[in-house]
Amino acid sequence: MLNPLLLQVLERMALLPGGPILLLFIGMALWWAKGIWWPAVLAAWLLWLVSLPVTTETLWRWMEIPEPFDPAGPKGREQAIVILGTHRYSRAPEYGGRDNMAGLGVERVRYGAWLQQRVGLPILVSGRGYRAPGERSEARIMQDILENEFGARVAWIEERSHNTYENALYSAAILKQAGIRRVLLVTHAYHMPRAREAFEHMGLEVTPAATVYFCTFGSEYAFLDWLPEQRAFQRNRLLIHEIVGRWWYRLRYY
Numbered sequence: 001m002l003n004p005l006l007l008q009v010l011e012r013m014a015l016l017p018g019g020p021i022l023l024l025f026i027g028m029a030l031w032w033a034k035g036i037w038w039p040a041v042l043a044a045w046l047l048w049l050v051s052l053p054v055t056t057e058t059l060w061r062w063m064e065i066p067e068p069f070d071p072a073g074p075k076g077r078e079q080a081i082v083i084l085g086t087h088r089y090s091r092a093p094e095y096g097g098r099d100n101m102a103g104l105g106v107e108r109v110r111y112g113a114w115l116q117q118r119v120g121l122p123i124l125v126s127g128r129g130y131r132a133p134g135e136r137s138e139a140r141i142m143q144d145i146l147e148n149e150f151g152a153r154v155a156w157i158e159e160r161s162h163n164t165y166e167n168a169l170y171s172a173a174i175l176k177q178a179g180i181r182r183v184l185l186v187t188h189a190y191h192m193p194r195a196r197e198a199f200e201h202m203g204l205e206v207t208p209a210a211t212v213y214f215c216t217f218g219s220e221y222a223f224l225d226w227l228p229e230q231r232a233f234q235r236n237r238l239l240i241h242e243i244v245g246r247w248w249y250r251l252r253y254y
Contacts, residue, residue, distance in 0.1 A: 020046040050236045051228035059239040060215045065189050066196075066208040071118035078121060078207050079180040080155070083112040083146075084167050084187045084195060085127020085138030099136045101145060104188060104212075109142050111211035112186045113150035121184065122155035124175065126167045164191070164245075165198050165253050172202035184209045190238050194246045201254055 020043045027040030049055055089102035101109060116123055123146065127138030136144075137159035146152040156174050161167045175183065182205040187195045189210035199206045214235050 020050070048228060050240070051230075051233045052226060052236075053229055053232040054225040056232050056235045056239065057215055057225065059236065059243070060190075063190070063239065063242065064193050065213070066192055066210055068213065069115075069184065069207065069209040071115060076182070076207055078119070078182050078184045080175060081112055081115055081119070081121045081123045081184045081186060081209070082171055082175075082199070083108055083123060083125050083142060084164070084185075084191075085125065085129060085142055088129050088135075088138050088141060090132065090135055099141050101138070101141050105138065105142070106145075107212050108186055108188065109145050110150070111209070113146055113152040115184065115186065115209055116152050119184070123152060124156040124158060124171055124183075125154055126158040126161055126171045128159045128161050164195050165249055167195070168198035168202045168204075172199065172204055175204065181205055183207070186211065189213045190235075190242055194242055194249060197246065198249065198253075
């Protein structure tokens with residue numbers, strides 16, 4: 001099995017922004033040394049392409065993103081809510097040096113708490129994350145926020161996992177021991193196809209409960225979709241990571 005740190009290095013150098021930047025440097029060196037210009041030009045075009053909102057819209061349509069969950073709709077047979085962790089904020093000085101969640105992690109926690117208020121199901125939080133000695137796991141941080149800031153109830157904590165596959169593996173073991181096989185899965189919409197596939201591979205029935213849909217904006221200024229934007233670059237990195245990650249999981253795990 002590949003070392004988790006090595007996987008992080010490979011991911012950063014192969015995907016955005018590392019991949020095009022590395023190609024650009026190689027292309028510039030070849031151009032200077034041997035007059036081979038096309039790798040540098042290709043890298044520049046790739047950086048332009050992955051910075052466009054229209055690329056976000058195109059990738060989004062390819063990814064089989066599920067529709068938002070309707071808690072007011074017909075009641076299913078779900079037995080628990082599973083919230084996947086991400087984006088820890090270690091040793092936050094404004095919180096007295098305590099570990100916290102940030103960005104994507106807060107968005108998932110907030111939606112999970114909102115969802116529990118409406119469907120009344122127990123929550124499992126999942127995520128160890130990469131942490132320094134003495135730091136809390138993502139799952140413990142999420143439990144703290146859910147219970148002490150949102151008034152939600154956490155029934156189970158899974159804090160062994162480092163990635164989505166392990167989220168599913170270890171969460172399924174806990175849930176099956178409790179007699180639970182049907183879950184509402186809370187993660188970001190862009191991440192849901194890979195997460196859903198992993199949990200279903202573990203024998204659970206999954207109802208997607210995704211949060212943060214990127215493509216909710218209108219097209220009044222569609223010409224701007226062809227101009228580079230920092231937000232589009234961040235979103236495209238996430239989407240490409242998920243597309244590559246899904247195929248990687250199929251090769252490695254399934």
